[in-house]
Amino acid sequence: MGITLHGGGPVAEVVMDVPPVNALTVSGWFELARALREAGRDPVTRAVVLRAEGRGFNAGVDVKEMQATPGHAALVGANRGCAAAFAAVYECEVPVIAAVHGFCLGGGVGLAGNADIVVAAENAYFGLPEVDRGALGAATHLARLVPQHLMRAMVYTCRTVTAAELRAFGSVLEVVPRDKLREAALDIASAIAAKDPYVIRRAKESLNGIDPVDVRRSYRFEQGFTFELNLMGAGDRHRDAFVSGEAGADGAPGEEDR
Incomplete structure (x- = not known):
């Protein structure tokens, strides 16, 4: 369990397996950032599949750790860790295919939104519960998955969208049964791996170079408002409510799942 890298061949897999969510x-x-960068640096690697075991892809940061840690060290650490992991996906030297099942929330959206290709299980759903947690962030990455006005509605209301909705927008390439998800992701990765590896690496570099949004800078700008919310007391208030099970239902895994 934990974060594992299965490499040594043309297609590497980075797997998140951190129960319960x-x-x-x-x-x-x-x-996670280290595993992704290691996979991309390996000259043998031609594509990376980022996936998860368990009930869902990723539920974001461990709020319980944050609230149990005195001072602001865990808050700063989580913000820096998320920034590092999201950047590692985006800056990976080869294409990254995110294979999403179940919930993809908060930090999960940061990972999927920065991936080159997203495939999803039929039960996958995506959302940012940040406003209900007294935080902000990953709208940068959500904006890569949904149109602008829907992104804003999702941030303000914490509503979620399904994999089928994202496929209609073109941001999810394929929606498949849960038991076919890994196979679908590996098939896409294998198709990429069959191309000239030097050309594919330059293609990844060139596509990042023409991106209209600097995702690192944009996300760090968002994070500044999280620190403001924390200084004003909103962050702790909402995180404490979540940890105590008082947060309203918003599609996120419940306290019983934490």
Whole structure:
């Protein structure tokens, strides 16, 4: 369990397996970033599949760790860890295919939104519960998955969207049964791996170079408002409510799943 890298061949797999809901600790986010960068640096690797075991793809940061840690070290660590992991997906030297099942929330949207290709299980859904957690962030990445006005509605209301909705927008390439998800992701990765590896790496570099949004800078700008909310007390208030099970239902895994 934890974060594992299965490499050594043309297609590498980075797997999140952190029960119960793949909500990552500070160290978990940095471990994920290291695994993705290691996979991309390996000259043998031609594509990376990022997937998860368990009930869902990723439920974001471990709020319990944050609230149990005195001071602001865990908040700062989680923000830096998320930034590192999201950047590792985006800056991976080869294409990254995110294979999403179940819930993809908060930090999960940051990972999927920065991936080159997203495939999803029929039960997958995506959302940002940040406003209900007294935080902001990953709208940068959500905007890569949904149109502008829907992105704003999702941020303000914390509503979620399904994989089928994202496929209609073109941001999810395929929607498949849960038991076919890994196979679908590996098929796409294998098709990429069959191309000239030098050309594919330059293609990834060139596509990042023409991106209209600097995702690193945009996300860090958002994170600044999370720190403001924390300074004003809103962050702790909403996180405490979530940890105590008082947060309203918003599609996120419930307290019983944490």
